[in-house]
Amino acid sequence: MKKVNLGNTGIEVSKLCFGSLTMTPFQANLTIKEGAYLIEYAYNKGINFIDTAEIYENYKYIKEALKNINRxxxxxxxxxxxxxxxxxxxxxxxxxxxxxxxxxxVFLLHEQESIHTVKGHFEAIEYFLRQKEKGKIRAIGISTHKVAGAQAVREVKELEIIHPIINKYGIGIQDGTVEDMLRELEIIHNMGKGIYGMKPLGGGHLIKDVENAFNFVKDIPYIDSIAIGMQSIDEIDANIYLLENGFIPEDLKANLRTKKRKLIIADYCLGCGNCVKRCNQNGIEIIDGVATPNENCILCGYCAKVCPEFCIKVI
Structure with a gap:
């Protein structure tokens, strides 16, 4: 698989980044052995870059995989x-x-919203910079769901990497459009900073249009790598095929269609009701202050487009 430089950091990564949230207890709930096997399988296929987070509680999966991976x-x-x-x-x-x-x-500040939140976290940034000097961290940056977060990366020289949400329809961008985000990312790229995108399939809502959705992000010339969730051998193979050929073979598509998917709501749902108003199928309702899908849900994904917190996913 093609390797690229993550901005000017000197870190050479695969064009595909293994998004590891989907294997965790919060989603697929794979065993450590199962998750580690998938990470190793992806590595042997050329994927040498993994995205995780403290909140995902899956470090042990990666530790197990590292026993058989060249660190x-x-x-x-x-x-x-x-x-x-x-x-x-x-x-x-x-x-x-x-x-x-x-x-x-790469150590990132999670879900930064703007220059104001970055400044509010600057004590942590300064600590990470000192640890970078000691060799414990190679590069620092932020993840963000907001255009204003990208603007902060442009303004703060210490931030070397951005992990922004980016997909064909801008699902999950909370303060603007996909065009707004792309304008910022091009500037950031031209500054020599690294970019690896998240949610190319809009949290699973673009699975039915997977080839067009993935190719949209793949064809953005200033995105170094694409993080995408993978929780099976078939998904790893499909994503590699998409990256290298732009489509998924029919037999692999057939295998993926057999996976029973479901709508999940993150625990930070505000219960605003936007999703209920948007759903034409009466497939979601507010129960005890939280959006809750029911048997009418057809996984169309329209509800995710109006969720202000991007807490609705398809797995």
């Missing part, structure tokens, strides 16, 4: 909500210990 050729990106030196230190020590590694390739 020097494998790149780990993780994320934290830390905003003080003490919390940043706890996050780094947890990652190093639970992953069983001496360094983290």
């Amino acid at each position: 020097e050729d494998y790149h780990i990106a993780t994320k934290t909500y830390a905003y003080t030196k003490e919390l940043a230190q706890e996050s780094l020590e947890l990652a190093l210990n639970e992953l069983g590694t001496d360094y983290i390739d």
Whole structure:
């Protein structure tokens, strides 16, 4: 698989990044052995880049996989909500210990909203910069669902990498359009900063249009790598085929269609009711203050487009 430089960081990663949230107890709930096998399988197919986060609680999956992976050729990106030196230190020590590694390739501040939240987390950034000097971190940055988050990366020189949400219809971008996000990302790329996108399938809502959706992101010249969730051998093979050929073979598509998918609602749902109003199938309702899908749901994904918190996913 083609390897690319992640901006000017000197970190050479595969064009596909293994999105590891989908294997966790929050979604597929794979065993550590099952999850580690998928990570190893993907690595042997050329995927040498994995995205995780402290909140995913899946470091042990990666640690197990690293027993059979060349660490020097494998790149780990993780994320934290830390905003003080003490919390940043706890996050780094947890990652190093639970992953069983001496360094983290990419450490991100999780879900940053704007220059204001970045400034509010600057004590953590300063700590990470000191740890970078010691060789415990190779690069730092942020993940974001907002155009204003991308603008913060443009303004803050210390941030080297951005992990933004980007997909054909801008599903999950909370403060603008996909065109708005792309304008910022092109500027960031031209500054020499690394970009690896998230949610190319809009949290699973674009699965029915998977080839067009994936190719849209793949063809953006200033995105270095694409993180996409993978929870089976078939999904890994399909994503590799998409990257290298632009389509999925019919036999592999048939295998993927047999997977029974479902709509899940994250626990941070506000119960605003936008999804209920948008659904023409009466497939979702507010129960005890939380959006809850029912037997009428057809997994069309229209509800996700109006969710202000992007808490509706298809797995």
